[in-house]
Amino acid sequence: MTTILGVIGDPVTHSLSPVMQSAGIKSAGIDAVYKMFPVTPAQLADFVTEVRQNAYHGFNVTLPHKQRIAPYLDEIVPEAEAIGAVNTVLNRNGHLIGYNTDATGYLRSLTEEQQWQPEDKTITLLGAGGAARAIGYGLLQADIAQLYLVNRTADKAVAMAEELSRVTRHESRVKAMPWSQLPSCLSATDLLINATSVGLDGTRFDNLPLDTLQAGALVSDLVYTPRRTPLLAEADALAYTTHEGLGMLLYQGAEAFQIWFEKEADITAMRQALLGALGD
Ligand code: ATR
Numbered sequence: 001m002t003t004i005l006g007v008i009g010d011p012v013t014h015s016l017s018p019v020m021q022s023a024g025i026k027s028a029g030i031d032a033v034y035k036m037f038p039v040t041p042a043q044l045a046d047f048v049t050e051v052r053q054n055a056y057h058g059f060n061v062t063l064p065h066k067q068r069i070a071p072y073l074d075e076i077v078p079e080a081e082a083i084g085a086v087n088t089v090l091n092r093n094g095h096l097i098g099y100n101t102d103a104t105g106y107l108r109s110l111t112e113e114q115q116w117q118p119e120d121k122t123i124t125l126l127g128a129g130g131a132a133r134a135i136g137y138g139l140l141q142a143d144i145a146q147l148y149l150v151n152r153t154a155d156k157a158v159a160m161a162e163e164l165s166r167v168t169r170h171e172s173r174v175k176a177m178p179w180s181q182l183p184s185c186l187s188a189t190d191l192l193i194n195a196t197s198v199g200l201d202g203t204r205f206d207n208l209p210l211d212t213l214q215a216g217a218l219v220s221d222l223v224y225t226p227r228r229t230p231l232l233a234e235a236d237a238l239a240y241t242t243h244e245g246l247g248m249l250l251y252q253g254a255e256a257f258q259i260w261f262e263k264e265a266d267i268t269a270m271r272q273a274l275l276g277a278l279g280d
Contacts, residue, residue, distance in 0.1 A: 004054065005260060006035035008047060009062035013038070016277050017060050020253045023273035027266035032057070041068060048072040051091060058090045058260045060253075066130060073098040082167040083134045088256040099259055102131065103138025105252030112267075113247050116191070116218055118142040124177075124185045125149055126208075127195035128156035131222055135195055136160065140168040147174045148185040152196070154178050183212040190214065194221045199229035210234055221245050227278065246274060 007017040013036065021034040037059065039047045044065060051059065061069050066085040070076060073089065076098040080086050086098035110116045121144050125136055128151035139147055149164075151157035157176040165171035177185050186192065192213055198205050200223050208231070213219070219235035224245035232242045250271055257265035 001031075003030070003032035003057045004035065005032060005056060005058050005060075006037045007060040007062060008037045008039040008044075008065055010038060010040045010064060012036050012062065015060075015062060016249065016274055017062075017253060019273045019277045020250065020270045021060075021257060023269045024254070024257045024265045027269040028261065028263060030261060032261075039065070041065070044068060045072065048096070051089075051096070052094055055094075056091060058088065058256075060256060061087050061089065070098065072096070079103065079137075083137050084163075085130055085134065087252065088259055090259050099256070100134060101252040101255035101259070102134035102248070103141070105250075105255050106135050106248045107138050107142060108255070109247030109251040110191075110218075110220070110243065112251070114218060114241070114243050116243075118144050118191075120145045121190040122146040122188050123148070123191045123193065124182070124189045125193045125195055127151060127197075128153070128160045129195065129197075132193075132195035133160055133164070135193060135222075136164050136174070137168060140164055140170045140173060144173060146188075148189070149174065149176045150179055150182060150185065151176075152179060179207070183209050186210075186213040186217075188214060189217055191218045191220060194219075194223065194229075194231055197223070199223035199231055200225060202226060202230060204230040210238060210240075213238075213240060215239075217241075218243055222248055224249055225278070227280065246271075246278075250274060 007015050025032045069086050073096045080098050080100035083100045088099040090097045149157040149161050161174050161176040164174050218241045220243035221229045221231050222245045223229050235242050254265035
């Protein structure tokens, strides 16, 4: 019988997961289909019932369900619990398990695509939304030296620093900093990450002093539309190394694939599919 998987979201039509996962499934020769499931918050309970009745093998979770899905699951792995969001669900014989592959996916993207190791590094993370939190958690688990959290609304960075300190018990390694202190953070930074929505559709930061960033640093942007964001273009011009947002999308998907099928995903096939969908 054909295995059914998919992605739930509202809206979901923009999701690149179907194209990416279908390429991985095809390459592995697995008898499975990966669908798009438009599900509103009001339909979430019925969708989970449908998963159990029809034994869908699993699904990805996107906005606005990454936090709301938790009460409907039978188990949430500790990493997803600590991140406070679920992006992947596995149906193991009627037992629904929630995972979060964003942190692992992002770190794999850094190490495999950039050969960049997080140990003992100083990192500045811009943003305090769901993506920032997942990545902040992943980095703090990876023996970094220091994580500066910087957000336009300073209070949110402070709250996120407290929350990450609590769940990782690495209080000394995480610090919220006001935006005005960016020059002093950046001068000691090995990796600058944009986890804000700035860059989407070509938008720019108005007050990011990129020229204060330490020479030789890596600039990483989670935004992947466009692939080369204004931030990455500016970083290029200033001779910093750059890391595109496509990487996190790809590797979080590869990690989900591995959870469902218990085999390594074909990264090359999945990347090609994403590049094709993005018109590259
Ligand atoms: P996610 O998709 O990761 O869940 P989100 O919750 O939509 O993210 O949050 C978007 C992030 O982009 C926030 O950190 C937001 O900053 P505020 O908390 O101050 O709103 C940030 N952001 C959006 N527009 C921005 C801008 N023009 N300059 C700086 N940060 C911006």
